[in-house]
Amino acid sequence: MFKHSVFLLPLFLQVLHSAAVAQKKEPFALRISCGAREDVRTDPTNTLWFKDFAYTGGRPGNASLTNRIVPPLKTLRFFPLSDGPENCYTINRVPSGHYWVRVFFALVEGSNLENEPLFDISVEGTQVYSLKSGWTSSDELPFAEALVFVTDHSVLVCFHSTGHGDPSILSIEILQVDENAYKSGPQWGKGTILRTAKRLTCGSGKPAFDEDYSGNHWGGDRFWSGIQTLGQGYDKHKSVENTIKRVSIPPNFYPEKLYQSAIFSTDSQPDLSFSMEVDPNKNYSIWLHFAEIESGITSVGQRVFDILINGDIAFKNVDIIHNTGDRYSALVLNKTVVVSGRTLTVTMKPMKGSRAIVNAIEVFEVIVTESITSPEEVRALQTLKNSLGLPVRFGWNGDPCVPQQHPWSGVDCQFSRNSGKWVIDGLGLDNQGLKGFLPDDISRLRHLQNINLSGNSIYGAIPFSLGTISGLETLDLSYNFLNGSIPESLGQLTSLRRLDLNGNFLSGRVPVTLGGRPLHRASFNFTGNAGLCGVPGLRSCGPHLSTGSKIGIALGALGALILIVICSTCWWKRRQNILRAQNPTAREAHYAKARTHFVRDVQMTRPRVHDQSRPLADDEPRLLS
Structure with missing residues (x-):
């Protein structure tokens, strides 16, 4: 009884967590159709792409799509070197959280396919990708994707010219995922970025997005490149329609369809091996997905295998049914390793039973984030x-x-x-x-x-x-x-x-x-x-x-001049008063003269009247009546 209680407790907690997540609002999602002057919707999922307005410089243009997996958009934005070697999209009002940042590329309409632009991409000041030659003819190369933490409500995505053509950007997506998505290793956290190096769905052979798989939106609409063989020539694939349990469990929310197909090894060559080229002396986080979908395997112990990464055992005695508790149930394993060479090889080596199996593979480069400038x-x-x-x-x-x-x-x-x-x-x-x-x-x-x-x-x-x-x-x-x-x-x-x-x-x-x-x-x-x-x-x-001294001297001189003028005026008036006081005759004469002038002025203003009674002199004028 006690053993069953211990086993059921984790399942009960997962159910509670799933219910809590289900009640959460939809994750933040922003998709920009670069160069577009109006919002756009694309088939088959009626996805909304916002117009490209006030995010950056550069020049809008018409897009020439070179790949079947890029969004079916008609415009892009390109950045001529004459506009500067660094050009950035500054996207504000992004809630703090954990995000996939994905950028798709295309060619400017009329461009020569042989002259692909090659440039670098950085997110939040950290370089995450260098576009490789041949990207126009590959399903995996025409986009860059990185998992980053946003803490300041803005995302900065920059494109850096390398002298090989003008960067041309088809779209940018900012897609929120669970805060603990892809939690791995001691370096995981807000000081690291996970750059998608490889993401494969095994067995189906068809590329797809989470949206195509009806995946949970908290998964971030990842792109899965479909393969039916790991390239060995002796493996085989299988697909089923059975319901897969434990698939959309926080924090990673994988779609059920991912586990309904798989690649198997054969009896003649029981080891199942996957290899890819990587940059040397880097850390890589490897995520492996399994579900027991083969009808012949029904109980614990029928398929047991070790997982080796570059020859070293990463997981020993993996038994899917034992680890998950049932058939048709998803198992996710993660390991972060340092790769010193240029090849990363993952091998599933059977230890009991005759064949190995894998449903999906994800490989991320672990990048330490750059410290920003003050x-x-x-x-x-x-x-x-x-x-x-x-x-x-x-x-x-x-x-x-x-x-x-x-x-x-x-x-x-x-x-x-x-x-x-x-x-x-x-x-x-x-x-x-x-x-x-x-x-x-x-x-x-x-x-x-x-x-x-x-x-x-x-x-x-x-x-x-x-x-x-x-x-x-x-x-x-x-x-x-x-x-x-x-x-x-x-x-x-x-x-x-x-x-x-x-x-x-x-x-x-x-x-x-x-x-x-x-x-x-x-x-x-x-x-x-x-x-x-x-x-x-x-x-x-x-x-x-x-x-200051010069201004003080000028003001002082002006004040002294004004004072001299005032003093001179006062002295002159005082001198005149003293002279008048010392000469009374002059004073009386002065006043008499003033009175005489006054009387004369009054008389001049009166009308002249002649006396009619006195006789007129001979030289006086006579008035005629």
């Missing part, structure tokens, strides 16, 4: 990109430092162990035709040691904030159009060993803290600035006055 410094570089009018050919999209195979042009990176992130320690953008100004935000690149922006058309003032980058050793701003004075703050850069400001339009006195630095093994160059003074090689200048 977000503050990325924002500072984007501000610098805009203010300097960086040419389109630079790109500067995605992460400046990762993947390490594709850093931004003109940017030097260094890993900071203190923060666990990459930081920017150098800018080399000399003679690049930059036309803009230096923003104050450049000081947010606080780990800079070297700046070379010489030979451009940068105008405006040198930011005072440059003096706060304490580790700066080289600053070359020569042969630009900088004006104004040299900030006093540059004198605080105690590590500065080379300063080139020659060939600009700077003016004023060179700060004293810089003028004496050449005595301490530093190389400073201020020549070619007609308005500068104060160091050997430049014109001499008078007493040094700061801007």
Whole structure:
């Protein structure tokens, strides 16, 4: 009784887990039809693909489909090298969780099939795939797929030119899966990415997606490449219609159809072996799927086999019926191994009975995620990109430092162990035709040691904030159009060993803290600035006055002038009053004269009336009536 209780407890917990998952809302799913201006639905599953709007740059075009398994979409987006070597889709508003990120490729309509574009793909700053030659004629090569954790509500998918044609993208899918999907090994977690290297359904011979198999949406709509032989010539395949138990169990949710077909070894060659080419010295996670579907095997002990990976025993005495408790019941085994060579071989070796069996195989490369660049410094570089009018050919999209195979042009990176992130320690953008100004935000690149922006058309003032980058050793701003004075703050850069400001339009006195630095093994160059003074090689200048002092002197002089005018006016009026007080005659005469003038003015305003009673003189005019 006790034994049965122990056996039933795991099944009971699985039933509870399955019921809880069934009550969960549908997983997040976003499918983008690249280059499309409207939403699209595709047969046979009526799948919805969203239009491609505001995710990236590049150019839309018509698609030429080269493969029967790619989505039947009519448009794509391609990225000419003239638009920059790095181009990214930034997909926001993605809930935190665990996701398949899958990218399909196609050719631009009218392209020559012999000139396939070859490029690299990165997800969240980690390179996951390099497109291989021949992808246009393969079922497995025209897409890249990786299982990643999303923690910041956004997914960054980038395409990196390698000089072999322009990246051309047909579609991008972001498909949520269970938080613990494909949990494997000590390295598993948010610091790793699983890149799909191989996924096979054995026996059916037909490629299919989970959707074609009516699989649970939490499986993520995986693509299965169908095979009927492992290539040995002595194996055989079988398919059944029986119901398979334990198939869609969290966290991996495999479809039932996957276990209704299998490949078997034969009596003449009992070992069943699968081999594939891999990159050496990498970790690979191998997932093997089994179900006992052969009618002749009905009980425990009738089929027992070991599983070897590159000759080493990974699983010993595997008995499917014993492990699952029944026929027609799914068994999933996982092992993560280091492969030192270029071949990965999985062998099912019978130990009891005469034949081996396998229903499906999955192989993933385990990739350690790259540490990203400090977000503050990325924002500072984007501000610098805009203010300097960086040419389109630079790109500067995605992460400046990762993947390490594709850093931004003109940017030097260094890993900071203190923060666990990459930081920017150098800018080399000399003679690049930059036309803009230096923003104050450049000081947010606080780990800079070297700046070379010489030979451009940068105008405006040198930011005072440059003096706060304490580790700066080289600053070359020569042969630009900088004006104004040299900030006093540059004198605080105690590590500065080379300063080139020659060939600009700077003016004023060179700060004293810089003028004496050449005595301490530093190389400073201020020549070619007609308005500068104060160091050997430049014109001499008078007493040094700061801007504040000059303003104070000007205001003081203006105030003194106003005071002199007021005092002079008051003195003159007072003098006039004293003179009048000392000369009463003049004062009376003055008032008498004033009265006389007043009387005369009044009389002049009155009308003249002639006396009619007196006789008129001979020379007086007479009025005629």
